[in-house]
Amino acid sequence: MSNSHKYETVIGLEVHVELKTKTKIFCSCPTEFGGEENTHVCPVCLGLPGVLPVLNKRVLEFAIKAGLALDCEIAGFSKFDRKNYFYPDLPKAYQVSQYDLPICKEGRLEIEAEGKKKTIGITRIHMEEDAGKLLHSGTTITSSHYSLADYNRTGVPLIEIVSEPDMRSAQEARAYLEKLKMILEYIDVSDVKMEQGSLRCDANISLRPIGAEEFGTRAEIKNMNSFKALQKAVEYEVERQAEILDEGGSIVQETRSWDEEKGVTVSMRSKEEAHDYRYFPEPDLVPIVVEPAWVEELRNSLPELPDERKGRLVNVLGLSEYDAGIITGSRALAEYFDRIVACYEEPKAVANWINGEFLRLLNAQGLEVTESKIDPEDFAALLRYIADGKISGKIAKEVFAEMFEKGEKPDEIIKRKGLIQISDEGALSAVVEKIVAGNPKSVEDYKAGKEKAIGFLVGQVMKETKGQANPGLVNKLLQERLESL
Amino acid sequence: MRKGENVLSLTGLTAYKLSELLRKREISSTELTEQHLELINALEGKINAFVTVTGEDAIKQAREIDKRRARGEELPSLAGIPAALKDNMCTKGVKTTCSSEILYNFVPPYDATVVEKLRAAGTVMMGKCNMDEFAMGSSTENSGFAPTKNPHDLRAVPGGSSGGSAAAVAAGEVVFSLGSDTGGSIRQPASFCGVIGLKPTYGYVSRYGLIAFASSLDQIGPFTRDMTDCALVMNAIFGHDSKDSTSAPVEAPDFTGYLKDDVKGLKIGIPKEYMQSGIDQQVAAYVKKAIEKLEELGAFCEEVSLPHTEYALPAYYIIAPAEASSNLARYDGVRYGLRVEADDTISMFNETRSRGFGEEVKRRIMLGTYALSSGYYDAYYLKALKIRTLVKQDFDEAFAKFDCLLTPTSPTPAFDFGEKADDPLSMYMSDICTIPVNLAGIPALSLPFDTVDGRPVGLQLIGKAFDEGTLLRVAYTLEQNTDLTRPKPDLEGGAAE
């Protein structure tokens, strides 16, 4: 172990987000994930000689929405540039991107890591096109006899969100990425699925002696495909750099790749081998002029964002920070919650059931909130049954499981299975009478001061009523009857 | 070809005359097309204006037009007229090579917008014309296949880069053709070959399907034998195109409406910088003769200064190669065109590009790559953009006072093969009068005006953005009032090998 505590870690993240527009950024091919190789292509995204790009306005809209959600300044005038480099997955040998005039800049994102709140600066957000996918016959392009190219993904719109080097630990980096994902999901501009590559993250990591002002030399880490991978890769890299510094060595500015299996970062290319991208303004596209009125329109169209929403759940609806945090963790869940509360105005009860049974069943089956078969009105109806004392909490769980399974309405299940709680005093008194008469031993025990004996008698009444008796009422009636003996 | 036979009578005519004969059904498009194909067969051995002749397709299209006409359909004025395209405009199912080894077998799966428009107009496509490779050059000597010769003098170059398109019209092989102009590539060959060539305002004609050389400068335009045809072809090809983001969202008028024999009261500026360095005395004399003629017809001509003209050429040779270095990067052997197999993909790139591109193309890719490299961008590319703005301002100031400008199209008549081929700089000078126009994005046309030793000389008329009208009007007036605008090549005896 090195003395990594001697150093302060400095992390900045570059996050690529695939936008979920229906069509690609410069042509009308579908952006759909999957599909047979080279079927979602046309002359434009294949970069055939003579074709020209036409910007999909929805891409601009989504980029601006992301900028607004991250508190960015939206540029009234921006432009596209060409980033030139040769690679077989890049059919034009340049990527249309934005260089010096990005669509958004100077934003911020509030995160919470290890119990502390912190604001991370957003340097910029720019739009660009995705490249294709290669499948090498060997391990690398130069050691391969042949490589296969699939251009379905070529031209899928991306935004790149670049943070300031404001993060100081792996936990903060992870919290930033999780929060970013949450916000992008809220504003509905991306599927943000790391496994499918619609959310990709590179990390710039450097160390500096605690108290130092100047940044150390950084390494850029690529190829981290999950939140866990990001955290592990940062932790590894910090350790690696600290060891080098401890031994009096110096960090090489380079790009490194995270090897998930081995749990290490491996050098990809040094600064000297870095590309000179020869950026210049894309002459086939006109500059982007964004009207302030449109920006305001988009601002007004933004949904309530996670922090705002959480605040409302805590301050207005009286939920705990913890419960509100879980519910607002995903927009789908938060909206589901709101819809139930709209039908049944007991937010705490709704929150208990959502964070309890609902999420338990969802997680057990690996489903998304949107895949739930339970209609919010039915969810509310079930909670009302409980509140009205018509069914017990235990029965409710059974009913809920069936609702979850089949999407059936609670009334139907309760009716079909005859589960309605017996709260009729007359009917229950008769059963109580019968059980007291049939269990003299327990009655005797109770009278002799063994108060626990009443539990057995309650159980017998419940058994007799197939669990439908109102347990509170049974308790009360039994006690009255026993006292009267 | 034998003289005096009817077989020659339908070639060498203008589109509007042929259109009239077709409409009256005095001739058929099929016979018109056949005659042009015969002439192409007869002349191509000498001229080599074409990379690909699509004879069978042409006959099919002509028959279809004849059938439609026989059914009594009202057809557009260019219907049934044989035409050709520079080989950098994509044609669905027909090889499009840019006269480059690297695209020797490229067959586009789509039509360029201008091609769609010409098809809709019923034009009969005769084939694809030779050019300097990727439109880089001023003589068509840079064709990756073989040079085109000037129909007026086979020892002379036809100009470039649209040399094939200009020569095909001059030789009578087609009635009109399309070329592209990045720094003079329509006007200079029009001047050398004695035909009319118009470079429209940037954005007037869609670039979709035009294989890019320098995207911010390229513009498609027509080669015709007279001004009426020029207006007719413009009517067919102009217009906003949603597939081209740089296409201007303006309504274009009926260009034939500008064909007025009247220049009275027009103010015509004569940029003095264009009449100075390296200009041939005879060419200068013709420009003066044109000025006299225009004044005689009631125009006011006056000298004007465009002070940044001398910087236009160097700025162009930064901007155009910079864009080209990026535009031509896609030719890597992966998806189409030439592939030279090698041990791995990266080596395949290198081998393919080394073999596939010619010298001039490689030179410009190197120039452009260098100009965009980090550390040089500000000194070269950015500075060139600033000059571009100044050149534009020069024109803006001139147009505040003048309706159009008159200059020579090229400082000299057509030069001999090999004369400048080994000296890129002197070759570049051949476009000194045409390049500033592309930097400014404004329209200009070249009108033939007499010959020097049998080699035509062109006048260049430069106009305000989207004011092709004034150029058409002035050129039409000169055409109506002199007999100097239609030099005829003598391809049967006079033109010596």
Ligand SMILES: [Zn+2]
């Ligand atoms: Zn496409």
